[in-house]
Amino acid sequence: MKAMKYLLSLALLVCSAASAADLKVYPYDGAKFVPGQRFDLRIEAENVQNFQGAAVTLDGQPVAGLVQTTTKPTSVEWTLRGQSLPTGLHELSVRYRDAAGEATKTARWYVVPAAAARAKNVILFIGDGMGWNTVNAARLIAHPYNPTNGTPTGQLAMMSGLSGMASVTTSSFDSALADSANTASSIATGQKIQVNALNVYPDNTADTLDNPRVETITAMLRRSMGKGVGIVTSAFGVDATPAAFASYTRRRGDYSAIADQYFKGDVQPDVLLLGGSRDFIPSTAPGSRRKDTTDWITDSQKQGYTFVSSRTELNAANTNKLFGLFNIDNIPSYLDRAQYKTTEALGDFKDMPYLWDSTKKAVETLEKNPNGFFLMVEAGMVDKYEHPLDWQRGVWDVLELDKAVEWAKDYAKTHPDTLILVTADHAHSLSVYGGYDATKGPGKREAVGVYESAGFPTYGDKRDANGLPLPETARTYAVGFAAVPDYCETYLGRRIFLDPTVSNGKTGAEAGYLPNPKICEEGGVTRTGNLPPTANQGVHTADPLPLFAFGPGSENFFGMMDQTDLFFSMARALGLDATRNR
Template identity: 90%
Template sequence: MQVMKYLLGLALLASTVASAASLSIYPYDGAKFVPGQRFDLRIEAENVQELKDAAVTLDGRPVEGLVRTTSKPTSAEWTLRSQSLPTGLHELKVRYTDANGEVTKTARWYVVPVVAPRAKNVILFIGDGLGWNTVNAARLVAHPYNPANGNATGQLAMMSDLSGMATVTTSSYDSAMADSANTASSIATGQKIQVNALNVYPDNTADSLDNPRVETITAMVKRSMGKSIGIVSSAFGVDATPAAFASYTRRRGDYQAIADQYFKGDVQPDVLLIGGSRDFIPSTAPGSRRKDATDWITDSQKQGYTFVSSRTELNAAGGNKLFGLFNIDNIPSYLDRAQYQTPEALGDFKDMPYLWDSTKKAVETLEKNPNGFFLMVEAGMVDKYEHPLDWQRAIWDVLELDKAVEWAKTYAKSHPDTLVLVTADHAHSLSVYGTYDAAKGPGKREAVGVYEAAGFPTYGDKRDANGLPLPETSRTYAVGFAAVPDYCETYLGRRVFLDPTVSNGQTGAAAGFLPNPKLCQEGAVTRTGNLPPSANQGVHTADPLPLFAFGPGSENFFGMMDQTDLFFSMARALGLDATRTR
């Protein structure tokens, strides 16, 4: 009898496993939208055995027009593209029956009400990796404390004269940790997005470009309000943050497709000023990453864009549409462009714009539209230098960003219908913990001063042509990172960039990274990392982010906010009603 019960239990278990059907609905349960925001409805049933019938209702009524597909023998999918909803609470119910019985699931969505507009224009600055600690480190460098009394000698432009301020939390649809793609997408759409995805929900197909989409704020304000759109970034142009405001893909590495969507997609920005020409030039051109003969430098001009490739050309450019590429890849750090100017960093690109140049020219171009504009400006290289633990290059790029913010705030004073926002996509583990006596040379732990032994740094004793301090001074800050691989700490910056690690030369499971011997030879402290051996640089953190707001609608940004809330606060400031058409 016991044997029979045991065998019956195994049979029931096997039956349960075989019938473990799963049902997914996208948009996900709890998603919010603005009125008229377009999205793709996607329903996926997995582990289906002999599907008999199915029903999908929205607010109690059958959903018409669903396209049924079967990606594999045990699945069924239903898709309906480009849907939108009016204000209020909505409920989608899905039911299907197969050989194992009935499966049901419900998703509830809320469409926020429209309010009267406060702002005509939005200038959104995103410092990639600009967590609270990073912006504070920039403040400490730019405005050292008075050694006579310990008081601050000034404030960053982004932190002064605030009319709104918030602390922003981040998370991904599929992870507590975040990357630039999904976080920028949350700002652009108000949705939780998967790591490495841009403005799309998951699906069960291998094609990264067919995922269900959700419309971006840039697409909506252009479509329904007739505003002009600008995208500026110091990173290569198809990188995650700029791409999040004009493209849709499950894989942020679909560089060619992202480049094409800039000129063929639903946004088609009027101003696009970026680094990284390799994805816009034909495959036969040196440095190209494309797989075809498309030449967007030539083709963009056929679409009415003025093309520029240097700071000189940018400042002289006119017209209503502007396309700029200023490097083959990322635009080097501010320190490399303004102070070090080494051949290793600049190569053939010796006349690249500063972020304030691009911001100013973008606004001058976009403001010609009487309907207003939406401009996203990314300081993309802050993150790209925090990853390899080069805090000086990262912080001076924050100072470059701050000068662009200063210009935008001045513009907003004479254009009081302009909302200026400064925030980040995610944080890094950077922290200021003391000072460093540079006279003792690199890599000396005894040169680190803490508490009263720290004294005051001497930044600002020498400044460059733009008024920013030089990093080389007798007493610097001691800055470190919490999430690191094994590497050698020198404490001081260097004129030539070096990665913190190199490959160990192994393959397979033994592959990993070692401290860069060039850094270790400089005289350095060997630091044991806390990341897996496969890590070759620092990683993003879940630390909260700052948000600084200036101008009309800034009252919508306050307290603790989820990153998706930024989208709705911008929409509220603009009075965005995407049910309108122009």
């Protein structure tokens, strides 16, 4: 690959069309990179009228090798893939001319200096949707206050013994509000990415898989340092957060293409322990979402992976490459697997791993690589239960994540070159606002206690086989959400999951959602929502996120940080210099 500083002049001809040109340049102005991080240059001229010529320079030198296209009669585009830059400030200038006159565009990019390595390994835990308030709710339940004096009785593993802590802000390239795809991509690449996109910049083509790419930290660690890479999630296998660490697409719903990139892309993780199998099995298999006959369960084994499909098989595995699928879709909540164990939730999948099982086995597999490893572990179902306002299932999945963090911290005691990070991709609007007298039954507003009437909830009076509290206790917390559709509030959880809303049965402009009558029949209080009537669940918020850091390089994580800063802090801790190729 040629660095962009070696560039020759450019003469460009083409096209016809309609008014003054609008120029766009990607990477965007203000983008930052690490040395050697690869990206695709994309320049687009829209509203072209009788195109006459253009010149593109980088740091004052003409750019050569640009591929010119015409996506539609009113546009001209230029693309140059697989570029990289050395440390320092760089400026790309575009001077464009057509019948409407001349237009110019400038983009300045900064490549941060490389640093000396502090850590050999990174274990990155991401609680999907786990904002500060969600973490706090988990703490309140796992470690109730002393009822005699109100003092704390403990902390979550992710909150204790810290060597670094930060509050992280989120936004996307095109919105102040974010989704899991663009936020996880910001962590993976250090870039602002569009909502629903994975590690790509915008372009004006219809093809969602041809957008200009920016290289992920996992690809660079593999390419330049030879490190092992692992991805663990409780969500379905190609959901946005795991996909952000091994794929590239403008549409996070390109599920089959994402699955293919896991095994054919630039990362090809050594460990893939995932929730659902829909996108890895051929179209002829029950439950498949694919349109072709690709069978990654079979084909992965031809590539040297050991395949596992249950907790028993996972714990017994001893291999260098591991691929696991444990459900047809998302892995059900911790409460469903460990406590409720209903047929409705588990179906035929009676032996699914806990997140700490998958974390432990992933590390045991990856640590065989003498160059170290990068492991991303996602508690993906926190978000998927906060959306339907089922705070108990979401919060207990945080407690499951915390046990995985506890295991990782114990591992780091004997592997002190391991950096452990715990954070989220975005937040939800969950808030603990009172106590609730559960003995009065569901849906009783008079059972909500505030201030001194809230008292001390009695979580922990009963615990399960893993030591986690049962949600059923005499006095619970009153927990609500700020961003909601119309729904019925019962204050208490339920053994069988129910969506908060159902369709109103109408079509067109009148289509919308109503409170689920099954929940209302439990005695729920009808709540008028504050989201549009087309909303059927809660939504993400712009609230800041926690970040807890342990081990070497954790001094890079402190204060207020933008989500893109996490990428650069990880790169700094690992001493990543992607100008090298192994």
